[in-house]
Amino acid sequence: MLEVGAVFPPLLGALIAGLFGRSLGDRGAQGVTIGLMLVAALCGTILFVDVALHGNPRTVDLATWIASGSLEARWSLRFDTLSAVMVGMVTVVSTLIHIYSVGYMSHDPSIPRFMAYLSLFTFAMLMLVTADDLVQLFFGWEGVGLASYLLIGFWFDRDSANAAAMKAFIVNRVGDVGFALGIAGVFALTDSVAFNGIFAALPEVAARTITAAGIEFRAVELCAVLLFIGAMGKSAQLFLHTWLPDAMEGPTPVSALIHAATMVTAGVFLTARMSPLFELAPTALAIVTVIGAATALFAATVGCVQNDIKRVIAYSTCSQLGYMFFAAGVSAYPAAIFHLFTHAFFKALLFLSAGSVIHAMDGEQDIRRMGGIWRKVPITYAMMWVGSLALAGIPIFAGYYSKDMVLEVAWASGTTVGRFAFACGLIAAFLTAFYSWRLLILTFHGEARADAHTMSHVHESPPVMTVPLALLAIGAVFAGLVFYEPFVGHHYSGFWREAIVIAPEHRAMELAHDVPAEVKYAPLVLAGAGIATAVLFYGLAPRLPAALAEAFPGAYRFLLNKWYFDELYDRLFVRPACALGTALWKGGDLGTIDRYGPDGVAAAARGIGRGIVRIQSGYVYHYAFAMLVGLVVLVTLAATGRL
The missing domain is CATH 1.20.5 (Single alpha-helices involved in coiled-coils or other helix-helix interfaces)
Structure with a gap:
């Protein structure tokens, strides 16, 4: 069946490469895992077309997971529009990352183990997005947490990698405590962990209250906040974000997989999946909006002064996740998922392009020691431009459609928190364009700042690395234009059907199409201003950034130290x-x-x-x-x- 073929091949690949990697050898392990990922990607793409575009949702029941009293959890694969979008995106992007890893990890002594971890990570994410109940979702949730620990600490002979893996694991456990309590609260409230059972029971229990520490809360509000705490940890939102930059200690393909299509998007997916619950919890939605907006602004400010090429892109991920959450917070879940979808392509492209630069520079990651290499790596240079244009939200590129839609729904919500999110998003749009072009200029332009030996060996990456970049670039250019209408156009509700529920009084999605012209064009103007500022600072007047840092040392240290x-x-x-x-x-x-x-x-x-x-x-x-x-x-x- 297509459903099984989209989910289980990565698990099979992980088992074969992990258990028989020594017998298969490096090439054998790569061939098995990539071949099975191609099967999953093919099945996932067919399901995306059939389920999402043609409207044929289905659920495949596999076995009983837990049966204890009134608690019954089935192991089922749920394929509605939301799941189909996620499965199609995850399998395609993960397959390209697997292929890219053949070139990037070519000199590593533990290739079978790496490929096994990648496939295990992908399987856990697929379990998460196809879950038909909260128990299976929690299984996939913890699975990606375990796999991320293994991948971030893959080079375990490095103390920094071990510390980063532990940090990611522990910080995520903090969020997972809230998530587990949220699941327990939902079960206590609705007597079900299955999504259909939960959503059917919500109207009857929406008014129930619970008293904690002498304070009375609406039960649905408390459950929604607890679930969001779990999402905050997994999606690196403000206060539980500190693990994300350190996760760069893993190999670059890991960074692309974690930060683009899989782990960090799990929290956004959870919020959209539980939209019937969040729609009954306005206070929780306000918290989601404020935290998302603050994260978008915070991460953008920090990204402007980072010097590690991967950390700049990592903070960009953190900021873009903030955009997704404040879109969800104003009940524009389709806009959040649309940005998640386009972001997967251009952010994976940026990370893998950064990996191509690191590969060319013999492991160097500090952009202050780069420069003057664009002629030597023309394909990587072009791909980095495509990714940066999409990230900055320049027209025709994917980010232009999705990020602008997020800002438009924030304005159209008409709420105080929505306008706060819109303001934070505009500032972040300027900063995003600024640090993207700062990265481009310092990495590729100007005088060469690396030593002569490194510069003499700078070369373009092999086709096994550049071909995945080109394929991701196609998504970074066209994903927004092609999927704008079904995802967030005037007839979006027909596309999402019952996968996403929005209360009638929440009309941000409808009103977003009629916002004033200044709202529509403000992000583009600010993006252009950000690009111009970066060109001025790092192209025309390269001494200006150092002068500003000396003039405002406290502010510079505050940002450099990630707000402490x-x-x-x-x-x-x-x-x-x-x-x-x-x-x-x-x-x-x-x-x-x-x-x-x-x-x-x-x-x-x-x-x-x-x-x-x-x-x-x-x-x-x-x-x-x-x-x-x-x-x-x-x-x-x-x-x-x-x-």
């Missing part, structure tokens, strides 16, 4: 936890438990043993004296009548 979130969390959580752990270790474990427990008993036994040893001296007169003392004691006791 890591330092703040270190002071608030890490140091107190370490201090408490040290106190419990030294005072509780060593000072009390060990002292009076095992160590104390052992010390007493040793002391008694030493005393007994002293008695056994081996001298006859010592024994005679002891006998005499004993005799005196016995006689004394007998004489006094105590014996």
Whole structure:
């Protein structure tokens, strides 16, 4: 069946490459995983056309997952429009990343393990987006978390990679606590974990309240907020975003897979999937909007001063995810998914192009040590331009249609939080164009800043890397134009059918098509201004950025240190936890438990043993004296009548 063929081949590839990689060899493992990914991509594309474009949703029931009392979770593959869009996008982008990895990882000694991890990651994401209930979704959710830990820490001989993998795993666990509580709350509220059962029960339970810490909450609001906390962790929203930049410690294909089509988009998908719940929770929607808008602005400011080529693009991902969330927050879920869809192509293109630059520069990632290489890597240079134009939202490129739609729905919502999101989005649009062209100019133009040896070896990547770039570039150019009308056009509701539910009073999607002209053109004008500013700063007056940094050192350090979130969390959580752990270790474990427990008993036994040893001296007169003392004691006791 097509449904099984779209989901399970990556798992099969992961098992074969992981268990038999040594026997297959590097080429064998690559061939198996890529071949099976091609099968998944073909099936996923056919399903996208049949389910999303032709309107033939279906659910494939595989087995019983959990059956305990009223809790029943089925292992089913749900293919409605939302799932079909995600499956088609994930399988295609992941397949191209698998192919690209053949060239990028050609000199790595652990190629079968890497390919197995990539396929495992893809399978977990497919499990997530095809889930028919919250239990299976949680399985896929945790699966991508595990696979991301393995991929980020793939080069485990590097301390920085191990630390980044642990950080990603732990920060995501913080969000997952909220997600797990949200699932429990939804089950307690609706007596179901299946999406159809949950959505059918919501109208009857929408008015129920719950009291916590003496405060009364509407139950649906609390459940929606808890689910969003999980989404915040997985999609790196403000306060739970700190793992995302450090995830760049993994190989570049990992960065593309995590930041483009899979893990970080899971939170946006969850919000859209649970739209019937969020539509009953206006406070939760307002929180989603504010957090998304703040994330878009925060990440854009930080991206302007980063010097690692992959970290600049990583903060771009964080910012674009903020756009998706504030679109969802104003009930424009189709706009959020549309931007998610187009973003997958141009962000994967940008990451893989950055990997091509790193490959050409012999592992160098600092853009301050690049420059003057565009003639030596013309294909990579052109692909980076395409990705940057799409990211900046320049007309005909994919980002122009999706990002502008996100901003238009924020304005059209007419709410205070919507207008706040619109303002943050406009500022972020200017900054996005600025740091994109800063990256282009410093990486490819100007004088060569690398050493002569590195420059002499700069070369274009092989076709196995550049062909996936070209295919992604097609999506980065045309995905917005081709899919605008079905995704967010006037008849969007017919396309999404029952996969996304929007309350009648939330009309941002309809009103977005009639916003004033200044709202429509403001993002484009600001993007142009951002590009012009970058050209001025790094092309025409290259000394200006350093002068500004010297003139405003506090602001520069604030941005360079990512608003000091890591330092703040270190002071608030890490140091107190370490201090408490040290106190419990030294005072509780060593000072009390060990002292009076095992160590104390052992010390007493040793002391008694030493005393007994002293008695056994081996001298006859010592024994005679002891006998005499004993005799005196016995006689004394007998004489006094105590014996």
